[in-house]
Amino acid sequence: MRALLSGYYGKGNGGDEALLATLLQMLPPDVTPVVLSGNPEETSRRYGVESYNRMALFPVLKALRSCDAFIWGGGSLMQDVTSRISPFYYGGLMALAQMLGLKTVAWGQGIGPLVHPQTRWLARRNFAGCTKVSVRDRSSSALLSDWGIPHILAPDPVWALESKPVPELADLPTPRIALTLRNHPHLTPKRLTNLTRALIDLQTATQAFILLLPFQKSEDLEIAEQIQPQLKNSSQTICLEDPQLLKGAFRGVDMAIGMRLHSLIMAASENCRCFALSYDPKVNRLMENLAIPGWDLKDLPDDANLISQTWIDYYQHGQALSSEKIQSLLNNAFLHRELLREIL
Known part of the structure; x- marks a missing residue:
């Protein structure tokens, strides 16, 4: 199986790179990741994955058609406070993946703020169309519950990222x-x-x-x-x-x-x-x-x-x-991995 991973990757943001590293760490071993990135050459070099320019239309469409699953890979992708364009970019990719019949996963998401009716409608439609959804905070969980969308709530996936000494x-x-x-x-x-x-x-x-x-x-x-x-x-x-x-x-x-x-x-x-x-x-x-x-x-x-x-x-x-609280958060963060195993 091939899975297309979409997030704020390749933009030099340590938090979003940590989400990508954690997602790659949690993917089942028989799944081949394909990553949309702002710097595909660097992403390929660092993680040893196939990667395409996230803003290049035809390569993105080709990557979508070559994959069996599409994953929103963590973070606050569906929010309209820092950018009005961002939710339409991510939401458009998700809608297209759903139209193409891919298995779609909203993974480790933090939803909102969503202050504009158009982006709120788009987010609701996107999440409702997902095969599986996991969120990282109670506020996002409450919003999905209000919308009647099944999901799991677990700590941010980065709790489970393996660290290395410097x-x-x-x-x-x-x-x-x-x-x-x-x-x-x-x-x-x-x-x-x-x-x-x-x-x-x-x-x-x-x-x-x-x-x-x-x-x-x-x-x-x-x-x-x-x-x-x-x-x-x-x-x-x-x-x-x-x-x-x-x-x-x-x-x-x-x-x-x-x-x-x-x-x-x-x-x-x-x-x-x-x-x-x-x-x-x-x-x-x-x-x-x-x-x-x-x-x-x-x-x-x-x-x-x-x-x-x-x-x-x-x-x-x-x-x-x-130490007990840290271990509990780490263990519960692996619920995001279990979700991936269920669908992939």
Whole structure:
């Protein structure tokens, strides 16, 4: 069997690459994956798979016709807040796959926000036409239940991604605090300044080595490069494109401060205390589900001292998820694998 995998792949986003790596890890061994990618050459090289340009019409149509199944491979593909075009791209591919009679799977999805009636109608139609559906959060599950669409609810698949140690981290000082910020309208220059001041105070109070981990160079690296010179010599920016290494970078990290959803998931899965800075409802959902402390960026305190003291208190007294909780999340994430085995 050949399965066409569609997601935000090949765009340099560590979280979406982690979803692809997890999906490839979970596919039954007798299924041949074919990946639609923003950088098909790099995707083929990294994962050893057949890959096509996700925006090239005729190769995409040819790939669809050559496959037996079509999989939305994780993430918030059906949402219309960051892009009005995105749901029509992914929804159009799903509708076409369903018209061609392929087995269709919506895998590890986080649905919404869907604020426009047209995209909400399209999403409902897409999900209703799927052979199998799995979602990663209670809000998405509730929406599908309202629509009367059968599905399974399981933690984000990346909980189950196998991590690899990063050799160059072994010689870095401890304790360590990891930071992942991304470019976003809510991260205004004033807020970034306050966060940087608070981070300096946190480092002074804890004597921690700050590990800056850009998850997407185009969105994160510039911010990391603005912050690092202010952290003296006790910091390092590390860009890791292999998602298994990126997850492994959180091994031996005492605390992670992150905007990106998958930075928090990876850190928590590696037994690291997490503090969230939310820019998106999906991050708020994770904070609620796992009782992760943090702020919505829109509500970030104006006082850098209050931010730093909150971080220091959490560093000194906060707790990572218990090993039992982490194991439970990992085990339940494998429900996404069982879904694939049932249909493929």
